[in-house]
Amino acid sequence: MTTHYITELEAREKQSQMRTEPYWSEGPDEAFKEMEEVVGSRWITRDKVARQAYCGRGSGHEIYWYLNVSYPPCIIVLPASTGEVADIVRICNKYNLPFVPTSSGWMIQGFPRYRSDMVTIDLQRMWEWKIDKKNMVITVGPGVRYGHHCQACIEHDLWFINTGGGSASSVIANTLSFGVSPLNYRMGNSERRALSLEWVTPEGEIVYSGSWAQCEEGFWGDGPGPNLMGMLRGFCGWFGGMGIVTRMNVKAFSFLENATEILVPEGVSPDTHLSFKDTGRIRWINFQFPDRKSLEDCTIEVSHAQLGAAWTKVPVFWRDLAKSKDKEDFWERWSGVQKEDIDNFHLLRALFVGYTSEKQMDYELKACEDIMKKYGGTERRTKPSDESWIKNADANGMWMLTSGYMSTDGGQESLRTVFETGKRLGDILYNHYDRYFLPQKGDVGWWQSNDFGHSAYLEFMQYKNVDHWDPLSPFFRPETREQGTKWYMQVVTDVDNETGFCNFFSGFQSCLLYIGPHRSDFQIWIDRFQNEFSPKGLSNPPTPYEGETLIEHFPAHWLPKVRSHIRRAKRGRSVCAGSLPERKPLRDT
Numbered sequence: 200m201t202t203h204y205i206t207e208l209e210a211r212e213k214q215s216q217m218r219t220e221p222y223w224s225e226g227p228d229e230a231f232k233e234m235e236e237v238v239g240s241r242w243i244t245r246d247k248v249a250r251q252a253y254c255g256r257g258s259g260h261e262i263y264w265y266l267n268v269s270y271p272p273c274i275i276v277l278p279a280s281t282g283e284v285a286d287i288v289r290i291c292n293k294y295n296l297p298f299v300p301t302s303s304g305w306m307i308q309g310f311p312r313y314r315s316d317m318v319t320i321d322l323q324r325m326w327e328w329k330i331d332k333k334n335m336v337i338t339v340g341p342g343v344r345y346g347h348h349c350q351a352c353i354e355h356d357l358w359f360i361n362t363g364g365g366s367a368s369s370v371i372a373n374t375l376s377f378g379v380s381p382l383n384y385r386m387g388n389s390e391r392r393a394l395s396l397e398w399v400t401p402e403g404e405i406v407y408s409g410s411w412a413q414c415e416e417g418f419w420g421d422g423p424g425p426n427l428m429g430m431l432r433g434f435c436g437w438f439g440g441m442g443i444v445t446r447m448n449v450k451a452f453s454f455l456e457n458a459t460e461i462l463v464p465e466g467v468s469p470d471t472h473l474s475f476k477d478t479g480r481i482r483w484i485n486f487q488f489p490d491r492k493s494l495e496d497c498t499i500e501v502s503h504a505q506l507g508a509a510w511t512k513v514p515v516f517w518r519d520l521a522k523s524k525d526k527e528d529f530w531e532r533w534s535g536v537q538k539e540d541i542d543n544f545h546l547l548r549a550l551f552v553g554y555t556s557e558k559q560m561d562y563e564l565k566a567c568e569d570i571m572k573k574y575g576g577t578e579r580r581t582k583p584s585d586e587s588w589i590k591n592a593d594a595n596g597m598w599m600l601t602s603g604y605m606s607t608d609g610g611q612e613s614l615r616t617v618f619e620t621g622k623r624l625g626d627i628l629y630n631h632y633d634r635y636f637l638p639q640k641g642d643v644g645w646w647q648s649n650d651f652g653h654s655a656y657l658e659f660m661q662y663k664n665v666d667h668w669d670p671l672s673p674f675f676r677p678e679t680r681e682q683g684t685k686w687y688m689q690v691v692t693d694v695d696n697e698t699g700f701c702n703f704f705s706g707f708q709s710c711l712l713y714i715g716p717h718r719s720d721f722q723i724w725i726d727r728f729q730n731e732f733s734p735k736g737l738s739n740p741p742t743p744y745e746g747e748t749l750i751e752h753f754p755a756h757w758l759p760k761v762r763s764h765i766r767r768a769k770r771g772r773s774v775c776a777g778s779l780p781e782r783k784p785l786r787d788t
């Protein structure tokens with residue numbers, strides 16, 4: 200074993216230092232009994248095996264698990280109705296028990312972090328799906344996942360977005376936080392797809408928003424008073440830090456007639472896809488461009504002309520991933536790719552749908568052809584199927600490359616900002632940080648046009664060799680973890696602050712107080728809302744100060760710039776200092 204790896208003995212010693220709190224906490228018996236009376240004994244447990252299954256899961260778990268800051272919940276409870284959710288939340292308030300809602304658990308924030316006394320409120324039993332077909336409005340409960348929802352929409356000749364996280368994630372959870380898909384190009388961002396809501400506040404009151412507030416059908420997101428979606432979601436959502444949404448009306452959109460005959464599921468897992476049986480009505484087309492500028496300018500123009508159903512540029516390594524049979528196959532392909540190949544490869548992926556007729560799609564294709572001529576875009580052979588965005592999920596494959604995956608930067612801004620941010624991140628990563636992650640060789644990330652180009656989405660992904668990040672692995676590389684963390688928590692935010700991009704992964708891998716001062720101190724408003732609606736801070740702490748809490752667990756000499764900015768924000772322009780969870784100082788890991 201080479202000297203820069205720690206030995207197994209050292210790893211064991213490290214483990215004993217890392218966790219400074221007991222792993223298991225039982226929660227008060229009285230609270231357990233009261234919750235049991237609400238849901239019945241079948242739907243509540245303190246069984247350790249079940250609790251362990253709710254520990255340290257979801258996207259982002261790599262950092263939390265390896266820092267030993269993931270804990271099992273003290274109680275798991277599965278309510279079946281809004282009334283039961285409200286009762287449970289009130290019991291948590293009575294006993295000062297922090298709670299975390301979880302709908303399908305794709306995110307680490309759906310599980311306890313930093314403390315073992317949290318109650319997990321698992322919402323999977325709240326499965327409601329009701330359609331008002333005439334008005335294309337669908338009522339969903341938090342247990343409904345994209346797989347259910349998208350299939351049901353297709354059966355009604357309607358459609359909805361599906362995310363890269365895919366069919367396993369909950370429609371409500373995703374609409375509250377993130378809600379991004381290339382299909383947002385035509386269906387809009389998630390805050391506009393959500394209509395009326397039913398919300399259990401962090402103190403256990405039941406509140407209705409939009410037209411539900413007036414006992415109407417819930418067709419509208421607005422209603423008397425302010426639109427609550429602004430507060431419940433804002434830019435990127437609360438990740439469970441603002442109570443629980445127990446029901447939501449979402450807008451669905453008209454699609455193809457007899458959609459189930461045109462989109463036919465084929466293949467055996469994991470190679471499943473929707474086969475397009477009528478490419479005159481629905482088609483993905485890949486366009487190749489001579490250079491990056493033509494691709495970018497063309498995106499602006501096709502968006503302005505409102506052509507197509509989606510326009511997206513994916514990282515080049517995704518193409519190799521899609522072609523690979525397994526991890527080894529991927530690495531063989533990717534190792535042969537040079538930076539020049541990436542610099543000279545410009546592919547834009549477009550979806551066309553003939554919503555009303557073949558003629559309509561034909562018109563869009565012809566208009567598109569004219570624009571392509573102007574920018575030198577040429578059509579490439581493209582599979583007549585969809586693996587990701589309409590109903591399926593190839594999300595699990597995201598971990599295949601290195602076994603460790605966490606997005607760095609993601610958010611919605613102008614197309615200009617998105618192009619610029621991706622390029623800067625690609626450059627800095629290539630020149631300084633590529634050796635700590637899967638080398639991306641200067642790629643500019645995944646981006647897409649939203650809302651006909653009125654906004655755009657960028658996501659910059661990062662793949663890590665988990666052995667190099669795990670302090671307990673004999674292959675642990677302290678420098679990789681330190682520099683990789685610097686990339687996540689400082690470098691990316693520095694780039695965003697220069698370009699004007701705002702990262703909606705700030706909830707868990709960068710610090711609100713590092714970003715806020717560059718964005719009109721929006722954290723002050725976050726604090727005000729939290730102080731008003733969640734004065735005890737029991738709703739999924741330490742949200743939204745996840746990054747600030749995470750940083751306390753790193754060695755004190757790491758990230759001096761970020762720490763000094765946080766201190767300044769706490770002293771001066773933010774009132775958040777009081778709302779940070781009080782934790783005893785933890786030893787450096």
Ligand SMILES: Cc1cc2nc3c(=O)[nH]c(=O)nc-3n(C[C@H](O)[C@H](O)[C@H](O)COP(=O)(O)OP(=O)(O)OC[C@H]3O[C@@H](n4cnc5c(N)ncnc54)[C@H](O)[C@@H]3O)c2cc1C
Pocket residue numbers: 257258299300301302303304305306307308309310322341362363364365367368369370371372373374375376377378379380437438439440442443444445594595597739
């Ligand atoms: C590989 C991968 C790719 C992804 N790609 C995309 C993508 O392209 N686009 C995109 O938008 N997202 C993407 N995601 C994110 C994914 O869609 C999210 O995980 C999803 O939005 C969260 O849904 P969930 O059902 O897993 O929620 P959970 O993990 O259960 O919850 C997520 C957060 O919301 C809170 N929460 C859950 N339910 C409620 C509720 N009812 N009320 C209030 N708070 C609640 C939880 O406490 C938690 O903090 C991706 C994730 C992965 C792992």
